[in-house]
Amino acid sequence: MSPQIEAMIRDSNRLAALHDLGLLDSEVEPAFERLTRLATKLLRVPTVLVSLVDGDRQFFKSCVGLPEPWSSQRQTPLSHSFCQYAVVMGEPFIVEDARIHPLVQDNLAIKDLNVVAYAGIPLVTSDGFAIGTLCAIDSVARVWSKEEIDTLRDLTSMVITEIELRGKIAERQRMARERELLLERAQDARAHAERAQSRLALLAEASSIIASSLAYETTLPKLAGLLSCALADHCEIYLLTPDQQLQAISEEGKQHLTSALLPVAIAAQPFDSRWAEQPMVQVLRTQTSLFLPGLIQAQLAQLYSDIEELHQLPVPCPTALIVVPISSGHEQYGLLLLAAAGRDPGWSAADLALAEDIGRRIAMAIANAQLYRASLEAVRTRDDVLAVVTHDLRNPMQVTQIYAGVLRQYARQIGLSDAVINDAVAQIDGASEKMSKLLGELADVAQLQAGQTIELACTSVDLVAIAQAVVDQHRTHVHRHVLTVEVATPELVCFADEARIERVLTNLLNNAIKYSPDGGDIVVTLAREDREQDAWLTLQVQDHGLGIPALDLPRIFEPFFRAGNVPHTLRGMGLGLTSVHQIVKQHRGNITVVSTEGGGTTFTVYLPDSHRAG
Known part of the structure; x- marks a missing residue:
């Protein structure tokens, strides 16, 4: 093959037009088989091909009369192709005796396919690309008549019509697939938006419960109930006690599904080195969530020491698990555990993020409650101190005032009229009176801060x-x-x-x-x-x-x-x-x-x- 012919055969636009039809390596189709059989009868030839010329081969969409193994293979390399010349010329390629034709006399198709006489009409698409031929082959030399060439042209038009019909069908199917894909994407997007909206609504409702009271011992069981209905089959919140034990916030949580989900050694024993590698302990230690959307037996074996006992529980084994830390900064408060049993809950990373957000909000609520309780205790301590101080200082001040009066009276009795003594006594009186008034104010403030009313005269x-x-x-x-x-x-x-x-x-x-x-x-x-x-x-x-x-x-x-x-x-x-x-x-x-x-x-x-x- 000359470089010029090779370049034309391998033209990227022509090959793209051929490949877009989706006919290469496709199955045998009756419509093309009927046309090739009809051609053999009308032209009285042993072999008729619908040949599609690719970059390095020719593929036969239909091949009547082709010898084996080529008939089964339905393709040959271009070394055996006459059709490539019709494609390159873009017009009929007529050969009466290939053995003496200067263009194809050395073509291997003469020997291997027994091609002697050849008439090929190019298959030209509506876009102007020659993609192959409809060709008639004889094993002996012959002169092709004008009527035979015209018949071959008409049959070629029918093949092109059939090809373009297939193209339109393929295009419709492609468009239908694209529509289905767009519809699926739209449905996925709608479902994703609905799930996101549902998560936001759940987060808002959870936040409302958390913020409804500083008494988190009351609000957290309500929150667990909400999450059990909306996000999991069961939810439990475990809080760390002062001696570093995990304790469920609800009574049913201590005996329900999650009492098995959380190993007994973790739920009831102080944390020590024996449990250092236990995954749920690692959640507390590393502040990293545990996300097991599809639990398998090996994961269960890692989580629970006694698998047999777990299977004997009156509730289904967990099939999915989320455990997130309840922490704020460096302060650890416990674990939020969500479990699905006997089903796939379809959890995603967004559900894990939601659980982690709720865990952080629980931690903030606990921190705020503890801060509030500490401030109340500080106020009570301050008020107690004020009450004690005012009470304890009043008696010495009263004694000071009494002795100031005694000193004034004694000075008068012994005839002392020293202005310095009188002024000193007056200063003592003034300071004592001022201190008494200040103590009176402190006493009133302490009394009122303690929730008591002051007695008015x-x-x-x-x-x-x-x-x-x-x-x-x-x-x-x-x-x-x-x-x-x-x-x-x-x-x-x-x-x-x-x-x-x-x-x-x-x-x-x-x-x-x-x-x-x-x-x-x-x-x-x-x-x-x-x-x-x-x-x-x-x-x-x-x-x-x-x-x-x-x-x-x-x-x-x-x-x-x-x-x-x-x-x-x-x-x-x-x-x-x-x-x-x-x-x-x-x-x-x-x-x-x-x-x-x-x-x-x-x-x-x-x-x-x-x-x-x-």
């Missing part, structure tokens, strides 16, 4: 008189502030605990002075006001000092809280406003605050006008 008191007395007392030791009392009526009487109302005004006034370090006006205003169909007496303290940041306003009445803009040089315990708020609430009153950082603060106390209401 209520009588009819005049707020105007209290305000004048407190302001006068403060005027003696302030030099940069101007304290004034504004009142529209000479008397405002209410039913209240006088000592504690005095403490309210004292604390508010102390704060106004302390947090106005540059001095300025501080105004105490008293009035009667009707609000929300009720009569109120109002006590207002206004300053022009530091003010309170807006973000801190919601917390100013919390115990021990101090605003973020308070300089470290202004010391305090953060109890004054807490005491004010609690005393006002005990009097069935209210307190509001209006403040601008850098522009000052106004506190307004509302107390019921019991006399007017009566």
